Amino acid sequence: MKVNIEQFQKQYANESDCIPLVFRMKWPTGYHCPRCACAAFYIINTRRLPLYECRKCGHQTSLTAGSIMDKSRTPLHKWLLVMYIVSACKTSINAVHLAKLIAVTYKTAWSMLNKVRRTITDLDHTILLSGHIEAKPDIYTRRIFHSTETLQREQSVIVGRTKSSTGPSYYKIKLAPTQLDPRKPLSQAAEDEFRDTHIDPAATHIDIIRKPIIPWGSHPQLRQFAPAAFQWMNDTFHGISASMAQSYMDEYCFRINTKHLTPSQSFELLLGHSLTPNLAKDLAYSNSLLKWAM
Numbered sequence: 001m002k003v004n005i006e007q008f009q010k011q012y013a014n015e016s017d018c019i020p021l022v023f024r025m026k027w028p029t030g031y032h033c034p035r036c037a038c039a040a041f042y043i044i045n046t047r048r049l050p051l052y053e054c055r056k057c058g059h060q061t062s063l064t065a066g067s068i069m070d071k072s073r074t075p076l077h078k079w080l081l082v083m084y085i086v087s088a089c090k091t092s093i094n095a096v097h098l099a100k101l102i103a104v105t106y107k108t109a110w111s112m113l114n115k116v117r118r119t120i121t122d123l124d125h126t127i128l129l130s131g132h133i134e135a136k137p138d139i140y141t142r143r144i145f146h147s148t149e150t151l152q153r154e155q156s157v158i159v160g161r162t163k164s165s166t167g168p169s170y171y172k173i174k175l176a177p178t179q180l181d182p183r184k185p186l187s188q189a190a191e192d193e194f195r196d197t198h199i200d201p202a203a204t205h206i207d208i209i210r211k212p213i214i215p216w217g218s219h220p221q222l223r224q225f226a227p228a229a230f231q232w233m234n235d236t237f238h239g240i241s242a243s244m245a246q247s248y249m250d251e252y253c254f255r256i257n258t259k260h261l262t263p264s265q266s267f268e269l270l271l272g273h274s275l276t277p278n279l280a281k282d283l284a285y286s287n288s289l290l291k292w293a294m
């Protein structure tokens with residue numbers, strides 16, 4: 001499916017183009033008051049974006065209330081474009097390029113990308129690996145120029161995936177902060193942490209390999225996945241701080257995990273999740289789009 005940024009920019013050129021889509025994503029079953037659940041409302045059109053006032057209790061809410069766009073002065077159509085680029089384009093974008101593309105400051109572009117990535121991380125936390133799972137430790141090395149720094153810049157990660165013979169696999173790469181030496185076999189603490197946070201307790205089969213370096217030919221998908229992710233990270237975001245590494249890993253996995261969706265499905269998945277007032281609690285919409293084969 002072709003991704004066309006110019007066409008997207010034409011389709012969502014101003015706020016009035018975006019409002020119907022965001023309304024539908026925020027309230028897929030129709031407006032309901034967040035305080036009393038009443039479905040009847042008045043529209044107040046005195047601001048850039050409309051306010052929706054409940055006819056029963058008078059509570060006012062907006063399309064972006066509680067979302068990553070809440071209180072942002074950046075127009076909705078710029079936010080939508082960022083989410084479209086991150087979710088639908090093959091290559092990512094860094095803050096320098098984004099700032100130019102949508103005519104905002106570098107600081108604003110960086111903050112927008114950061115919030116969109118937090119949405120991706122949060123979405124990933126709502127999806128547990130289930131069914132038949134395989135996982136292994138790997139070593140993330142940030143791009144460095146002096147070999148003596150190598151060890152200091154290595155971090156232990158765990159890469160895991162659902163093994164499916166009928167549909168796409170779902171992948172995760174997570175930093176393993178309790179694993180002190182990335183070159184040693186996976187510690188029990190790091191393994192437990194990964195299991196507790198990312199694996200469905202009802203999983204049918206869990207195969208965790210403990211060594212970071214495994215022979216050629218064994219677990220090929222798992223073996224190749226993390227190095228490809230790290231290459232992409234280093235190529236896209238020259239120089240990555242430790243605190244950002246997890247977001248980039250999550251973004252890479254999101255791109256791979258949504259490959260079987262169309263660009264607009266991936267975009268709507270991200271937009272829908274970004275609007276959830278309490279991101280972690282509302283799974284209904286993401287589950288309706290993401291039917292991971294188990």
Ligand SMILES: [Zn+2]
Pocket residue numbers: 033034035036037038054055056057058059
């Ligand atoms: Zn109400």
